[in-house]
Amino acid sequence: MYLPILRRYSKFRLLCVIPILLLILITITVFHRRAHTEIVRFSPLEEGIPELIHTINKEYVPLIHQPFTLSLIRGIIIFYPHDQENSFLSELFWLFRSWIEMMKDEPPSWRTDLVIYTGVFTSNLQQLGCIFNRIRIDRKERPQCRVFPYKRVHLRNVSDTIDTDDHLFQQFDLERSILLKTYLQTYEYVDSINIIAECYISFAMYDYILRTDIDVFLTRYFGRFVPFNGTLLVGRGGYSTPFNTARLRRIAANMNWLYANITNIGSTW
Numbered sequence: 001m002y003l004p005i006l007r008r009y010s011k012f013r014l015l016c017v018i019p020i021l022l023l024i025l026i027t028i029t030v031f032h033r034r035a036h037t038e039i040v041r042f043s044p045l046e047e048g049i050p051e052l053i054h055t056i057n058k059e060y061v062p063l064i065h066q067p068f069t070l071s072l073i074r075g076i077i078i079f080y081p082h083d084q085e086n087s088f089l090s091e092l093f094w095l096f097r098s099w100i101e102m103m104k105d106e107p108p109s110w111r112t113d114l115v116i117y118t119g120v121f122t123s124n125l126q127q128l129g130c131i132f133n134r135i136r137i138d139r140k141e142r143p144q145c146r147v148f149p150y151k152r153v154h155l156r157n158v159s160d161t162i163d164t165d166d167h168l169f170q171q172f173d174l175e176r177s178i179l180l181k182t183y184l185q186t187y188e189y190v191d192s193i194n195i196i197a198e199c200y201i202s203f204a205m206y207d208y209i210l211r212t213d214i215d216v217f218l219t220r221y222f223g224r225f226v227p228f229n230g231t232l233l234v235g236r237g238g239y240s241t242p243f244n245t246a247r248l249r250r251i252a253a254n255m256n257w258l259y260a261n262i263t264n265i266g267s268t269w
Contacts, residue, residue: 071139072226073111075206078214079150079192080118080125089124091214092116096128096145098217103143105223111136111143115203117150117195133168136205148202150195153177154185169202179255240264 076099081088099114106112113136116125121132130145148169156177176197184190196211203209208226227233240248240263252259 070107071109072107072208073113073136073139073206074226075113075115075136075203075209076218077115077195077203077209077211078117079195080116080214081152081191082118082120082122085122085124088214092124095214095216095218098219099145102218102220102223105220107224110223111139111141113143113206114145116145116147117191117199118147119150119152119155121147121149135169135202146202148199150191150199152191153180153194156181170198171201172198183251183255 078095080092096114099112103112114130116130118125121130125145125147128145130147132147133149134144134146136144136146149167150170151167151172180190180194192213193211245261245263249259249261
């Protein structure tokens, strides 16, 4: 009965064909997506409902989770050259703003401090509401921007005694300072890495730290991120060549340091 009608009226044929084509297209799209991709949803925080979300990566499986019953404290660690504020202040402002926005998606029991090492507690840092030379002693204390005095490598006079009263949380080693001054003082980014080696007591209380540069943004996903299984993560890039690798091996030998033979480590870790 229906076939003669379809043959007689072309409009009916068109109305029947279009839904069939749409159904075929939807079916192909759904099955293709399932076979080749994995969708990771960023679900809203809901109190009392812990959730584990894994994303797949060939080399590493990061973990985004919501342990609402777990107290977790994290520190974002940067070096800020106070004498170059004209160049770096705007970058610091954007990082600071992204830190504020990121914390809106943190679980209630998490705390993330912004920890800044610099030579002078400038008025700009004070206007941001940062506190000076005070470590975190309470896991429930609200998140803070914390500023600690840091003596830069190229400004050190190894023949003089560094005033430890002003640098309570920076541990100086004379022999190490001499090596840094001799081999690395011309490397302008040495201080952004050296803060990890010399300022440990100022961030030892954190469960996790993120050492990074100033010109970065924290995304909302960082609000619920911890490394999978306590793994050390580093940014990667094409920094090394055979010449540079050999040169780093020689420098390590000159400084009597162990050489790990690990290359292409980026600035965030």
